[in-house]
Amino acid sequence: SKKPSFPPGPRGHPIVGNLFQLDSSNLHEQLWEFSKRYGPLFSLQLGLRQAIVICSPKLAKEVMKDHDSECCRRPRLLGQQKLSYNGLDLAFSQYADYWREIRKICVVHVLSAKRVSCFSTIRHLEVKKVMKKISMHASTSEIINFSDMILSLNSAIICRIALGKSYEQGTERNKFDRLLSECETMMSSFFVSDYIPFMNWIDTLRGIHARLERTFKEMDDFYQEIIDEHLEYSQKKTPEEEDIVDVLLQLKKHHSFSIDLTNDNIKAVVMNILVGATSTTTASTIGAMTELLKNGNMMKKVQEEIRSISGKKDFLDEDDVQKFPYFKAMVKETLRLHAPAPLLVPRETGEKCMIDGYEIPAKTMIYVNAWAIHRDPEAWKDPEQFIPERFLNSTLDLQGKDFCFIPFGAGRKMCPGLHMAFATLDVILANLLYSFDWQLVEGTERNETDAKVLPGLTQNKKESLRVLAKRHV
Numbered sequence: 001s002k003k004p005s006f007p008p009g010p011r012g013h014p015i016v017g018n019l020f021q022l023d024s025s026n027l028h029e030q031l032w033e034f035s036k037r038y039g040p041l042f043s044l045q046l047g048l049r050q051a052i053v054i055c056s057p058k059l060a061k062e063v064m065k066d067h068d069s070e071c072c073r074r075p076r077l078l079g080q081q082k083l084s085y086n087g088l089d090l091a092f093s094q095y096a097d098y099w100r101e102i103r104k105i106c107v108v109h110v111l112s113a114k115r116v117s118c119f120s121t122i123r124h125l126e127v128k129k130v131m132k133k134i135s136m137h138a139s140t141s142e143i144i145n146f147s148d149m150i151l152s153l154n155s156a157i158i159c160r161i162a163l164g165k166s167y168e169q170g171t172e173r174n175k176f177d178r179l180l181s182e183c184e185t186m187m188s189s190f191f192v193s194d195y196i197p198f199m200n201w202i203d204t205l206r207g208i209h210a211r212l213e214r215t216f217k218e219m220d221d222f223y224q225e226i227i228d229e230h231l232e233y234s235q236k237k238t239p240e241e242e243d244i245v246d247v248l249l250q251l252k253k254h255h256s257f258s259i260d261l262t263n264d265n266i267k268a269v270v271m272n273i274l275v276g277a278t279s280t281t282t283a284s285t286i287g288a289m290t291e292l293l294k295n296g297n298m299m300k301k302v303q304e305e306i307r308s309i310s311g312k313k314d315f316l317d318e319d320d321v322q323k324f325p326y327f328k329a330m331v332k333e334t335l336r337l338h339a340p341a342p343l344l345v346p347r348e349t350g351e352k353c354m355i356d357g358y359e360i361p362a363k364t365m366i367y368v369n370a371w372a373i374h375r376d377p378e379a380w381k382d383p384e385q386f387i388p389e390r391f392l393n394s395t396l397d398l399q400g401k402d403f404c405f406i407p408f409g410a411g412r413k414m415c416p417g418l419h420m421a422f423a424t425l426d427v428i429l430a431n432l433l434y435s436f437d438w439q440l441v442e443g444t445e446r447n448e449t450d451a452k453v454l455p456g457l458t459q460n461k462k463e464s465l466r467v468l469a470k471r472h473v
């Protein structure tokens with residue numbers, strides 16, 4: 001009856017362990033199913049790496065609060081290390097003095113609420129452009145690929161905010177979208193060498209090493225070109241005109257921190273911002289629209305709220321949105337049921353620590369399954385139902401204090417892009433719901449909209465959401 005020293009888990013095969021039993025396209029759901037058999041803390045053997053999976057709010061608190069300092073490293077995975085210039089970024093750098101300094105730079109100078117509000121003109125301009133396009137589609141009752149349209153809108157917004165560039169539709173834009181998507185794919189791709197290092201020749205045979213090198217080179221050339229352009233055309237800009245590369249280049253010039261920023265630091269941070277912002281915000285927008293299209297009454301309720309308060313305004317800004325409690329609750333409920341990063345970003349123990357009475361050795365990977373935690377029946381009533389009302393008079397927030405609701409993670413590694421995420425998400429969704437009536441394309445089954453997701457750190461649906469819009473008078 002003595003408690004085993006390591007958490008139980010599914011039985012694996014020699015050497016590979018559980019590696020080939022896992023389904024990368026629905027890993028969060030599969031791990032949730034395992035938790036029903038092995039409990040809210042269970043183990044996996046991923047080749048030669050040990051991993052634990054956390055599926056309850058209580059254990060998430062143990063990992064991300066009580067033992068945060070021992071559990072906040074990131075595992076060194078080949079794709080992520082290569083594309084982050086060997087951890088010169090924020091997300092994949094090791095927890096140490098360097099990470100603290102680069103996090104300070106991002107939180108204080110790049111992603112602060114003040115800086116995010118400086119970018120409001122960009123957000124408004126890009127959203128207005130898309131609304132114009134939707135109006136054109138609406139006038140001819142043309143089907144809209146909502147998923148593509150929102151991805152393109154978010155990438156246009158982040159491009160202008162981070163790089164000061166607006167790639168109009170065409171070759172340059174296609175190149176940027178392809179590069180970003182390739183970068184994301186490589187960061188979440190499976191490399192045998194990450195789990196069974198002596199079999200790294202398999203990656204070479206599969207050609208994935210060469211593909212990673214190619215992606216890195218293309219990304220590096222792309223960032224370098226942006227930095228060169230900024231240095232060449234540097235003129236005095238007002239804070240509203242500055243983009244994130246401008247801010248980082250100034251910090252580099254003035255040696256404002258204890259680390260001397262190099263171009264590689266700047267490139268790594270820019271990568272985090274492009275990758276961190278685009279698909280997460282896109283997935284949340286699509287998730288909200290999908291739920292509203294499935295639940296006509298909620299669509300009506302949210303539109304009535306926005307339209308009754310907004311009167312005759314042409315466009316809603318960030319301040320307007322604060323007056324819409326039901327809308328805000330609907331966004332929170334979307335982040336609960338459609339957490340864009342269902343397994344957050346995997347962590348690793350830096351030293352051994354005790355979790356739930358088990359001794360977890362150093363260098364154990366930790367998956368915190370937010371997707372399962374957001375459906376925990378002990379924390380949520382009717383967890384599978386989309387019920388925005390549950391957030392109306394609730395004090396639950398997203399700042400990483402309530403461990404049953406952690407779409408942005410918690411603790412030291414919590415997402416620093418929260419202000420930026422909400423500023424973008426709110427303005428896009430509120431305006432699309434304010435100015436247009438939406439319906440699913442006839443023949444689309446409602447549960448088709450919940451189709452499978454693509455593998456990756458962020459949850460992107462395999463099937464595009466296709467809709468019809470009608471201008472609201």
Ligand code: HEM
Nearest residue numbers: 091272276277280341344345408409410413415417420421
């Ligand atoms: C709905 C939108 C977003 C969601 C749901 C989201 C979610 C997350 C999550 C779950 C993490 C990992 C937290 C952890 O390990 O505990 C994370 C980290 C991160 N996010 Fe976000 N994110 C969003 C938007 C953004 C935006 C807009 C940016 C930047 C512009 C951003 C930048 C980052 C960065 C740099 C990290 C790494 C932080 C670190 O490891 O120190 N995210 N995000």
